């Protein structure tokens with residue numbers, strides 16, 4: 001079965017060399033030498049400053065919210081509201097709810113699939129504290145417009161960049177916008193450390209605060225400075241990250257071949273995500289948007305018969321999940337209204353991510369391409 005993604009396995013002997021170093025240093029976790037080396041190497045590779053490694057991409061979001069203080073609302077009974085997109089992986093929104101904040105979903109632009117700044121602006125209330133946009137499938141959000149909204153309304157902006165590893169926008173890292181950006185290094189992602197993640201802060205003082213937070217708020221042998229959590233990356237995670245980073249160019253080249261083969265075959269045939277002008281390609285995902293959900297289900301069935309297992313990223317659209325919504329009691333006395341979501345629901349019902357990973361051969365996707373193009377021509 002050719003699945004939507006496959007974890008990248010680096011050269012075994014390279015990994016062994018890093019593991020030997022761990023056995024020699026006898027340092028397993030807590031800001032070890034490999035974690036420090038990976039931090040430096042990622043800052044250089046990504047072209048960013050103030051990068052903090054953490055144990056996964058969900059904690060990266062949670063710690064970023066805490067370090068920027070958006071969960072702190074003094075003298076307010078209602079939870080802080082944070083505007084985010086319903087078209088994303090669950091963790092973007094569930095991490096907000098988990099931290100006691102209320103995600104408020106604004107609709108996406110149906111072409112780029114990223115948050116529509118006009119919809120964000122319309123969703124701002126006196127309780128809004130932050131905006132959490134997602135560079136979905138490695139596309140750039142309208143970062144200028146969103147950062148400007150943040151400034152104008154005094155809101156923090158935290159980009160969930162889980163899909164945007166290595167992406168540049170107008171020549172700079174896409175991860176350098178907002179007050180912070182987060183990354184996920186989960187095994188299924190383009191770059192991984194088995195589990196892992198990172199936060200890239202705009203300001204050094206936010207990085208320093210987060211660094212304390214990820215180690216329980218402990219700052220010395222008998223000093224616990226503030227409320228913290230355990231979100232540290234360990235040395236085995238860092239070792240895997242270093243080996244995967246050593247081989248990143250080959251990984252990207254292999255993905256690029258497949259990505260461009262799909263793009264060429266579907267050009268003018270199937271709706272594709274419109275890329276924001278100025279954003280680079282990182283070949284992380286290949287989504288296609290079909291005519292309807294029934295066409296999508298039929299295509300999936302045919303692909304499965306041919307030995308493919310694509311995935312419906314991202315379905316359902318998150319505003320439909322009751323546990324992320326406002327408690328009923330709150331709804332009665334608050335003037336809160338979840339904005340109407342049209343595009344995210346529509347796109348979520350008919351978008352499909354095709355197999356894309358390093359080592360996948362162009363010859364291995366031809367049958368899938370044929371199924372999709374044939375179905376499209378029949379529908380047209």
Ligand SMILES: *Cc1c(COP(=O)(O)O)cnc(C)c1O
Nearest residue numbers: 056057058089091162184185186
């Ligand atoms: C993968 C992902 C996350 C969560 O990352 P983990 O490392 O799995 O916790 C968050 N947001 C988005 C958009 C993701 O794709």
